[in-house]
Amino acid sequence: MPADSPLLSVRSLSKRFGAVVALDSIDLDVSPGSIHALMGENGAGKSTLIRCLMGAVRRDGGTVLFEGTACDPASPRHAEAAGLSTVFQEVGLIPHMSVAENITLGRESRRWGLIDRREARARARRALARLGLTIDVDQELGGCSIALQQLVAIARALDVSARLLILDEPTSSLDRRETAELFAVLRRLRDEGVGIIFVTHFLEQVYQLCDRITVLRDGAHVVTRDTRDLPRPQLIAAMLGRTPAAPGASVTSAAPADAAPLLRATGLRRRESIEHADLTIPRGAAVGLAGLLGSGRSELARMLFGIDRPQGGRIELNGETFSPRSPRDAIARGIALTPENRKSDGIVPNLSVRENIVLALQARRGVLRSLSRREQDAIADEFIARLGIKTPHREAPISTLSGGNQQKALLARWLAANPALLILDEPTRGIDIGAKQEIESLIRGLINGGAGVLFISSELSELVRACSRIVVLKDRRTIGELRAPGLSEEHILEAIAAHA
């Protein structure tokens, strides 16, 4: 096959889930011997596209040609047999089986109906050798580092003689050195003629590794270009759907010291989550955390709230050293967090709206100093009215409410506890405009009352409206702080793009 004819050619691929258009007429060409980045924010459609290609879900329309022949796999097994293989972020291998067994699982060589272990080992060694690895194939996979497990997953893909390898966020749990090792392997495979689709959120890795970039946004194809023709500002603008500003705006890379901030974090780091973060939150102000998906926004919030413990750096709260060992510690010092994942980390689904609202306040008072039912009713009714929570009754299970109203109930949970610092992690995701505006006005109310707010959002316009300062994160590092006046979406984009 000539090098210029594509290995994979996708034309007007579409997929709907009910009334929701997940993919709208996507085109994608991947050449053999190239690494093609697939980028986009949450909900852009990357995962759906991969699942369509692998046959995990059936596409509704469009054509896919693989090596020039029509390709419509009924299941990932069929796709693998055709030569497409995907390595997912969660490795998806079996930890208590050996490396060799994992590589050959489901496709074991057989001899007289029994598994031929010697042949399996030889095959595993061959696949690993293509990656330049010589490791003991009899060791248990679970004992290997995550990085090595990733490589074993790739070796497994190669064992089925994959000509197209799809990697879904392979580097999100790797450190720099491990990432570099993975990239060396990927370059090697590319040079052997394997086509690679590389899904990642890390901008710098795209520029280090990839030959071409395709950006999806809201299920639609935005742009496909060679990496050298798509500079960072345009890439970010394409992902977020905005135009970058002309250069020249001011970005203070080191924030001037405040007299007595509410919270100051310096040099925070933790493996697999944050490499370096500095952050200052003054009293009576809202600080925004901006950055692309995977830049470490939620991870930073988790450290401040005591869910994860930093492995380096320090946090000061009201001028005193603060090292929370648990959310309880953080809450005892007046910190509150509404988590990004409302459903798994926020609501207590079968309990009523009332019980969900009083939960944090009651937890702080302890079991014995219980709020009387009348007090609970009064608190619940007050916040249902104040926040406009739409619920048939305060006794309705919270899981029967819409997402926006669940979010408001979670906000009420913390407002009732009167926190000194409220961390909001994507509080407006998936909720309607009216609720968003109400949440923004709540933030203003908190600030006027002297509390500090740390506001994490992917919607830059929201951050700009609500915050007086915005700290920008990129690739797990804080890269600077923007301050009012002069805050705009364009400045944030530029800050992300400018920092290499």
Place this chain on the structure above:
Amino acid sequence: MPEPRRASLPPLLWPLAALALLLCFNFLFTPGFFSVEFRDGRLVGTLIDILNHSSKVAIVAVGMTLVIATGGVDLSVGAVVAICGAVAATLAQRAPMPVIVLAALGAGLAAGLCNGLLVTRLRLQPIVATLVLMVAGRGVAQLITDGLIITFERPALVAVANRSLLALPIPVWIAVGIAALAAAFTRRTAAGMLIEAVGDNDRACRYSGVNESRLRLGVYAFCGLCAGVAGLIECSYIKAADANNAGLFLELDAILAAIIGGTALAGGRFSIAGSLTGALLIQALTKTMYMHDVSADVAPLPKGLAVLAVCILQAPRVKTSLARWAGGRA
């Protein structure tokens, strides 16, 4: 705000309906089932026997209900009954009565704390953590009794399970007292809500500052204490400690009672009244079969079927369609 329309039928409905059905059956087909006499200052009759014999399961089921509500389970209660019985029996002839009671209950509390620490500190799965004591506990009881069945003649201790107070056997009053205390404590303080919250979504609770470790430790300790009380009653009833057979399969009956009563094994909402009804239902069923000469070897089968029926009626799927059906007719 107006009270909401019920989204489902009241949780106590099915266990109560099953109990009523069983009583109807006995009214028609079991002569003498309902006859109760007043003799020597106490009530005597089949119904009183059922109350008396269900009290042990009821007491343990109260503790079990709270453990299950946090999403856990305590398999060790049967073995703890054996330990506490052994403690009480060995002290029976030589210690003052308050010491006997405190030692037996203390042993139960210690066993419960041990379970709770395994679950909260070592983060063992509850089924594994309590399996340890379920297996080891009978060995501990054997060590205490030196491998013997210890009998005793201590009138005060024997009275606990064999005398009556205000016409009813003392164990019935103990069961009512413990259930009332537990219900009052969980519903008058915030404990009940926090237990349900932990069972429903423990991560959300942790992120809201709920001290879930202490709550869990508390419910396991309380469950151990309940088993201690049951152990005291059992050894008083048979006037002996039998390390091998005391409280045998009690954990299963207690779990059954809680499930019949509408407490989900996955954790969350619980009902102490439901568990009491469950305990009564199990005992009434056993007694009914006994009175109809069903051989003791076959008895578990109808018992299992009855439990299955109640549990099917409480399955979320069946429940919602039944509620819809009832709503459509109302």
